[in-house]
Amino acid sequence: MRIAVEQLTKRFGTVWANNRLTIEFAAGQIHGVLGENGAGKSTLMKVLSGYLRPDEGRILFDGKPCQLRGPGDALAAGVGMVHQEPLDIPAFTVLENLLCAAPPGVFRSWRAAQRALEELAERLGFAVDPAARLDQLTIGQRQQVEIMRLLLCGAQVLILDEPTTGITAAQTRALFTALRQIAAEGRTVLFVSHKLEEVAELCHTVTVLRNGEVVPPGQLVMPQPQEYLLTLMFGDAGTTPPVYRPLPSIDSPPVWELRQVTVRSGTLHLLDLNHRFAAGRIIGLAGLDGSGQQVLLRLLAGQLTPDRGQILVNGRDLSGAGAIAFREAGIEYLPADRLRDGLIGALSLAEHFALLQRTGVIVDRRTAEELARQAIAEYQIKATPLTPIAALSGGNQQRAMLALVPPTARGILAEQPTRGLDVASARAIWSRLQARRDAGCCIVFASPDLDEIMEYSDEVIVCFAGRIGPSIPRALLSAGRLAELIGGVGFEALVEAV
Amino acid sequence: MDQLWIDIAAILAVAAPLVIAAMGETLSERAGVINLSLDGTMLLAAMTGFAVALNTQNLILGFAAAALVGALVAAILGVFSLTLGQSQTAVGFVLALLCTDLSSFLGAPFVRLPGPAVPFMPIPGLADLPVFGQILFRHDPVIYASFLLVPATAYLLYGTRLGLIVRALGERPAAVYARGIDVTRWRYAMLILGGALVGIAGAAFSLDLKQGWSYRHTFGSGWIVLAIVIFGGWRPLRVALGCYLFAALEIVATRSQSTLPGIPSQIIQVAPFVLMILVLALVNLASSPTVARWIATLPSVLQRPLLVVVYRLRATAPAALGQPFERP
Numbered sequence: 001m002r003i004a005v006e007q008l009t010k011r012f013g014t015v016w017a018n019n020r021l022t023i024e025f026a027a028g029q030i031h032g033v034l035g036e037n038g039a040g041k042s043t044l045m046k047v048l049s050g051y052l053r054p055d056e057g058r059i060l061f062d063g064k065p066c067q068l069r070g071p072g073d074a075l076a077a078g079v080g081m082v083h084q085e086p087l088d089i090p091a092f093t094v095l096e097n098l099l100c101a102a103p104p105g106v107f108r109s110w111r112a113a114q115r116a117l118e119e120l121a122e123r124l125g126f127a128v129d130p131a132a133r134l135d136q137l138t139i140g141q142r143q144q145v146e147i148m149r150l151l152l153c154g155a156q157v158l159i160l161d162e163p164t165t166g167i168t169a170a171q172t173r174a175l176f177t178a179l180r181q182i183a184a185e186g187r188t189v190l191f192v193s194h195k196l197e198e199v200a201e202l203c204h205t206v207t208v209l210r211n212g213e214v215v216p217p218g219q220l221v222m223p224q225p226q227e228y229l230l231t232l233m234f235g236d237a238g239t240t241p242p243v244y245r246p247l248p249s250i251d252s253p254p255v256w257e258l259r260q261v262t263v264r265s266g267t268l269h270l271l272d273l274n275h276r277f278a279a280g281r282i283i284g285l286a287g288l289d290g291s292g293q294q295v296l297l298r299l300l301a302g303q304l305t306p307d308r309g310q311i312l313v314n315g316r317d318l319s320g321a322g323a324i325a326f327r328e329a330g331i332e333y334l335p336a337d338r339l340r341d342g343l344i345g346a347l348s349l350a351e352h353f354a355l356l357q358r359t360g361v362i363v364d365r366r367t368a369e370e371l372a373r374q375a376i377a378e379y380q381i382k383a384t385p386l387t388p389i390a391a392l393s394g395g396n397q398q399r400a401m402l403a404l405v406p407p408t409a410r411g412i413l414a415e416q417p418t419r420g421l422d423v424a425s426a427r428a429i430w431s432r433l434q435a436r437r438d439a440g441c442c443i444v445f446a447s448p449d450l451d452e453i454m455e456y457s458d459e460v461i462v463c464f465a466g467r468i469g470p471s472i473p474r475a476l477l478s479a480g481r482l483a484e485l486i487g488g489v490g491f492e493a494l495v496e497a498v
Numbered sequence: 499m500d501q502l503w504i505d506i507a508a509i510l511a512v513a514a515p516l517v518i519a520a521m522g523e524t525l526s527e528r529a530g531v532i533n534l535s536l537d538g539t540m541l542l543a544a545m546t547g548f549a550v551a552l553n554t555q556n557l558i559l560g561f562a563a564a565a566l567v568g569a570l571v572a573a574i575l576g577v578f579s580l581t582l583g584q585s586q587t588a589v590g591f592v593l594a595l596l597c598t599d600l601s602s603f604l605g606a607p608f609v610r611l612p613g614p615a616v617p618f619m620p621i622p623g624l625a626d627l628p629v630f631g632q633i634l635f636r637h638d639p640v641i642y643a644s645f646l647l648v649p650a651t652a653y654l655l656y657g658t659r660l661g662l663i664v665r666a667l668g669e670r671p672a673a674v675y676a677r678g679i680d681v682t683r684w685r686y687a688m689l690i691l692g693g694a695l696v697g698i699a700g701a702a703f704s705l706d707l708k709q710g711w712s713y714r715h716t717f718g719s720g721w722i723v724l725a726i727v728i729f730g731g732w733r734p735l736r737v738a739l740g741c742y743l744f745a746a747l748e749i750v751a752t753r754s755q756s757t758l759p760g761i762p763s764q765i766i767q768v769a770p771f772v773l774m775i776l777v778l779a780l781v782n783l784a785s786s787p788t789v790a791r792w793i794a795t796l797p798s799v800l801q802r803p804l805l806v807v808v809y810r811l812r813a814t815a816p817a818a819l820g821q822p823f824e825r826p
Binding site: 051070071072073075076081087088089090091092096099100101102103 | 659662663665666669670672673674675676677678679814816817825826
């Protein structure tokens with residue numbers, strides 16, 4: 001189905017989220033929609049899938065104007081949206097979820113539904129157990145289930161919002177294969193992303209949004225040079241590479257020292273860790289998801305107690321002392337799930353600073369707000385001291401979390417510090433982290449993104465299947481070698497060489 | 499032995515209003531709405547049902563009036579919580595108090611009047627079966643209805659597509675909305691259906707099991723029903739089992755009044771409530787992290803069967819229970 005918008009405008013207060021957009025997406029193709037956070041991608045997709053009503057302009061399906069009163073109308077008209085977190089019912093089985101409120105007449109019986117599901121899974125190359133409960137599946141698998149549900153319910157246009165966030169590389173490959181198949185069958189796929197490589201690999205056309213407008217007006221046929229797309233997305237800010245500075249040599253004791261540490265978490269068992277984490281370094285933890293990076297970070301944060309061995313923080317033995325003692329020793333942990341483990345959504349930045357006040361009974365609002373105002377200026381957070389954190393975008397939440405790290409911190413542990421951020425926000429975060437490093441902090445971060453590891457680390461530690469490799473100076477490592485090590489190639493030799 | 503069958507039959511009979519109310523509450527809560535007014539609604543419906551049946555000499559009209567009262571209170575809760583987005587707990591609690599006092603105030607003229615009652619109706623043929631006939635088929639229509647209501651509720655929730663929608667409403671209304679269903683309208687429907695059942699449960703007291711009307715006629719059983727629904731894990735069969743357990747405790751307590759005359763009657767009246775909460779809490783303790791840690795220290799031969807038991811006993815609330823739904 002061909003899908004088009006004409007002169008589409010959507011305002012939120014004074015912000016023009018979509019400003020007179022006119023685009024057409026042809027059937028049988030995969031269309032990339034690029035743009036930084038807040039460029040108006042999500043608004044456009046919500047309008048197309050019936051969640052928002054446009055203030056002005058029209059939506060056309062196969063040339064016919066269409067009024068959408070809700071997502072149900074959109075699906076009845078043939079438009080299905082796969083949200084970043086799939087909108088399924090976690091307590092249901094795959095089959096129950098498929099049948100729940102399915103359009104009348106689509107499935108005649110449970111068995112017919114199961115057959116249809118298995119047939120489609122086979123065609124798209126997905127492996128799915130119809131009896132599995134959705135809350136036992138990974139985000140990637142739930143996304144597959146959601147794609148199949150929408151197709152079986154009659155979607156001719158499939159909108160995917162940042163579908164590769166939080167799924168494994170293998171799942172990404174399976175997803176791309178399936179999307180190509182879906183497009184080859186004559187359906188339209190809209191692929192919303194800020195990952196240029198993925199758009200380049202997958203999409204037939206690309207539409208770039210900036211500040212609610214299409215730049216340049218109309219679609220571009222892929223391939224396009226990456227630098228050109230970056231300029232379209234960010235103006236000139238996106239293309240300046242970060243400045244690389246040589247390391248200062250600092251002669252202070254290591255921030256962390258692990259002596260013969262053995263620690264266990266879930267099925268992972270890290271044995272005999274002997275590492276030194278020096279001050280003034282950024283140390284990247286590379287590895288496939290769940291290879292031990294998170295366990296190591298939590299160990300360094302004091303959230304896990306070692307079974308054996310010693311952890312020295314700034315030369316003091318803190319083995320088994322607990323996370324509070326680690327914080328008092330100047331260790332800060334920035335979790336990946338910002339709103340679950342890091343920040344409190346309903347509280348404002350000022351209130352977060354107030355939470356850090358340790359003296360007095362009454363909240364010192366003036367000081368807290370002053371601190372928040374300073375942080376906002378210094379970290380360029382788009383918020384007021386009194387905006388609830390949950391109302392901020394991901395990039396601004398990450399900046400807020402970083403701003404809350406006290407200047408006295410000696411070690412910062414960051415789990416996927418740029419997860420879900422666009423390129424400009426990610427660079428802003430990294431320039432802050434680098435400033436902290438230059439001030440003598442030791443920063444340990446984990447990231448699934450090899451480019452990020454290569455670009456920002458001073459030293460790299462590879463984790464493979466629950467084993468932690470020795471730290472390798474970044475200068476001695478090539479991207480190809482790092483990719484091999486993550487896959488386990490030559491990992492054994494590396495460990496033995498030390 | 500005969501005495502045991504008679505006792506079991508009595509338990510099934512005494513539990514009938516609890517079962518009906520509990521099924522109604524289960525349906526509402528599965529759709530994500532807590533009807534905390536349950537105890538008050540039952541009292542008001544019991545009083546209204548009795549008054550209508552007394553004045554019209556028509557039992558069907560009495561039950562219909564009770565159902566209507568239950569539906570009406572539920573609708574009021576719906577207007578405040580679903581339409582106006584106020585806290586279900588607060589509104590429900592106020593309604594519970596209001597309905598209780600209204601029932602005492604409006605019901606004053608009917609206190610201790612003799613009135614109509616649901617007639618005993620053994621099922622011909624089946625009633626003469628050994629044991630089963632005595633336990634299951636020598637009751638009145640209200641009790642038969644309570645028997646049928648449990649599998650019917652379970653089938654509705656787990657066997658039908660409507661049930662899928664109802665459960666999804668309580669788990670993730672945003673997903674139901676994305677599928678083109680009007681969340682608020684369906685929550686109203688389930689809330690009102692549940693409310694009508696709670697109303698009928700009230701009439702089952704005043705027109706059947708505790709015939710007549712008096713101050714606080716249901717003796718707080720509405721509150722125990724709320725607890726049973728929670729500890730029963732919102733699953734109809736387990737919830738019904740909880741109701742029968744409570745009824746059994748009540749009967750044991752009544753018996754002990756004559757065998758243990760030394761104990762004050764107030765203690766005996768309250769004992770089933772305390773025992774019930776203890777039993778339910780113990781059952782739910784099984785799924786606590788402490789028990790999980792304890793199981794992990796046992797030899798692995800024992801771990802597996804224990805984990806299966808714990809998994810079976812686990813009761814997870816509908817994820818969106820009590821949460822308002824805002825159209826995105």
